[in-house]
Amino acid sequence: MTISSEKSKEAYKSSTDSPYVVPFMFVNDEDIEVVLKQKDGTEVPLSLGTEYQLFGAGDQAGGQCQLTTPLDEDEALFIRRSPRITQETDYIENAAFPAASHEAALDKLTMICQSLSERLDRTITLRISSAVKGLHLPEPEKNTIIGWNATQTDLENKKITDYGQVSIPIPVDQGGTGTDNVTDALINFGFGATGMALCGCETSNEAFETVVSGESFETIISEKKLVQSDCRALLRTVYGDEAQVHTGTDLSGLTISRNHVLWTLTTDSQFSDVPLPYDGTYVFHLYPNGHELALAASYKTDVRVPFPDPQAGEIRIVVERFNSRKTIVSLQNMGGESC
Secondary structure, three states: OOOOOOEEEEEEEEOOOOOOOEEEOOOOOOHHHEEEEEOOEEEEOOOOOOOOOEEEEOOOOOEEEEEOOOOOOEEEEEEEEEOOOOOOOOOOOOOOOOHHHHHHHHHHHHHHHHHHHHOOOOOOOOOOOOOOOOOOOOOOOOEEEEOOOOOOOOEEEOHHHHOOOOOOOOOOOHHOOOOOOOOHHHHOOOOOOHHHHOOOOOOHHHHHHHOOOOOOHHHHHHHOOOHHHHHHHHHHHHHHOEEEEOOOOOOOOOOOOOOOEEEEEOOOOEEOOOOOOOOEEEEEEEEEEOOEEEEEOOOOEEOOOOOOOOOOOEEEEEEEOOOOOEEEEEEEEEOOOOO
């Protein structure tokens, strides 16, 4: 017979029912290796006779594999030919030279070559044009990566921190401050002049004096300058104003005057581009009421930001303006049936 197919491995997912076709010839049951890939990615070799049975050994068309236990959801089965690398045909001098036995020996050699080829196809190799020879993988060492040595002739373990692989300072959009000092960090986070001044205060009295332009806390109290209207203005300065209400199908025509905007959708709408008056953070509280909300392409958006959910009780969108660039830094689908 001949080995006309180069196939020596087959894979099946959990949606496929047993028995599983072995679409290539195998001489002995022991020549087949069956491996189960579990949900967590772990590969477990199965045992012939107890965990699976094979049928069709010696059939040029292949055979079948019957599992004792069916595959679970998200599991996969891999069947490959892996014959022993032995030479079992004994040629006796001046004896008969039957074609069948000689062809069987050649068939086994071909199967061995195909098995080796299947393994080599999954290895890392150098390009044909490479002149590097004699590479060796270093022994495993925790907290290191593998890289070329100084002469570029072999591989070695390297500590990632020794080669400046972590970019410092880390940008704001990657969880860092974008700088190496407190002042610039506060600016990058959108703090205004008052907010930055308050961050430098060590006592509540000092914070109060900062907000009221330097007059001492004692003077304000003794001269009764702090009336109720002034208190409300002070609180707005420190904590921000009450939310601004918006209506419509998009943000066109909206003039932002506060850091929080309430918007109740009455139909499918678009979170369109809107002018933001100054660098800082703006929070939009949207109540979709089952209506779709599309995000304008003009906003910079992290790939991890989810899509607005029309079934959410509230869609909370945080927009940051810095150096005239507007970025949606957060989108939360809050409450509702799908959350």
